[in-house]
Amino acid sequence: MKKYILDLPEFILVALSAYWFLENYxxxxxxxPYAFIVFAMLLLQIYFKNKYVGFLLAWFISLFSLYMVLAVISEFRDFPTLISEGALKLLAFGLGFCFLAMGSAVLMFYKYFPKVFPARF
Structure with missing residues (x-):
């Protein structure tokens, strides 16, 4: 059971990257090509479970999610009225998408950090 729970972040990120790719396509x-590369790398990570690639993917996705939070906030500020239906939809969906990706990346850190940097005590 723990094995499937620890694989959940990768599956969530595969679903988010598939949505990103299909929404553009x-x-x-x-x-x-960026969405396709992220999608392919996550699928390969699920299959091969390389600890270094998993750690780097978690790092990259967390930084990208942080960047996207700032992009959503910037786009939100461009609305003439902040309490409009479109602005609230953008904020809810955009921040939800970003925080789901960030949470999955943090769980991947939890999974791969002890494997990449084992305790030497």
Whole structure:
């Protein structure tokens, strides 16, 4: 049971990256190579479970999530009225997406940090 719970962050991030890729590909008919690379790397990480790649992915995704929180807040401030339906939808969905990715990255840190930096005591 613990094995499946520890794999949950990768599956959540695969779902988020698949949404990101498909939203760009189907929604705007644009192939986003960054979304595809993140999706492919996460699928390979689930299969191979490399501790260094997992740690680096967690680091990269947490930094990207932090950047996206700032981008959502910046976009939110561009609305003429802050209490409009579109502004609140942007804030709820954007911050929810970013915090879900950040939480998954933190759980990946929890999973891979002891493997990458074992205690030497």
């Amino acid at each position: 189907i929604g705007t008919n644009h192939f986003n």
